[in-house]
Amino acid sequence: MLLMTDGPDRAPVAAQTVRVEAGEVAGVAVRQGQLLKIVAAGECAVACLYGFSDVRPDVFLSVHHTRVFSNSYLLVPGMRLVTNRRRPMMVLGKDSVGHHDLLFPASTTEYLAARGYAGQIGCADAVSAEIKRLGLAPPKLPDPVNLFLRTQLHRDGRIEPMENGTESGDHVIFRVLIDSTFIVSACCTGIEGNDRTAPLELRVAEDLSDL
């Protein structure tokens, strides 16, 4: 719980864990002040993250506004991830990996099929279906924050995909600042070096000791 001057402003919510199978997506609701931990449950995992305000359907996590909010092409600990209205949605508090992508779009089933990834559902298609299933109504499908996706950004602007290298148990932890529903995709990205799929775990708790 956040340390509020006048004490907690709501009752604690029980910790929960949601598993995202390789090649699939899942969603989880997180209250203001809770921690969201995203864990690689297999080698070379990539977690494509989407966030939607539970209060305003037209407010969502924006990777593009996140870059300019911090004037950074890279996601690093302490950075605020902001909405399309430039308000902080969450802060990256812990990071065992240190490589993430804020630049590439989500894969689609069509994109993957055209590149030889037979039978894989695209991240955008799977997330769109999950948005519908959860009854969310964003005005558009945002671009994702591609956690664990490893590239090397060169000073001349080249974005060089690297071997992912994420190990089982690697994780990031965010402090969430507005009531939100997060959808996380473990679908194939179609980006070389980062195109294996692996399961993920989404853990939500009030305190670090409960994650």
Next chain:
Amino acid sequence: MDTVQTIRVPAGHGRTFSVRRGQVLRVIDAEGQQAADFVALCQADMTEKLSPAHTRRKLRSLFFRVGDELMSSRDRPLLRVLEDTVGVHDANVPACDSTRYGVDFGIEGHRNCLHNLHEGLASHGLSPHDVPEPFNLFQNGPVTADGRMQVTDPISRAGDQITMLALQDLVCAVSSCPQDIIPGNGLKVTPIDIVIADAQADL
């Protein structure tokens, strides 16, 4: 063949126009050091839009060069870069909007690129959320050694231009970025000129 259309985008304002497949679009920094936010949507299906993110994935680069194709949200090339007298543009920063000025600088009621771009696109039935992420022509956002985005002025001079070939029928919008608070337009907002022609030779 003659030039089809010339448009002056007044300083800090926007204009919306159509470009047919095979036509050439030239965007000119009239007085220098002025960013021009540029968006495009397919005339036939406006859910397909010019996309900086898909272009980055295709080019494996933050930036584009002469000869590169700019991609749609469905991974189709929409424009090919034919000429570029500057070589420095941005495709990584969202359009400034009311929150850019209200949240970041405490200024309400400032002109902004999202409004400028949407103003004309609204006549096509588009909402502000339908306005694509922009290519910020002439904007300068170099990568620092630690992967940060340097906030600095354009290097473009008066008359510098970029010329692109339309590969599909497009509805386009350009905003002369009204940012006059931080580096980005040399603290002096100036006009952008647009020329549309049937062939490059006519420009």
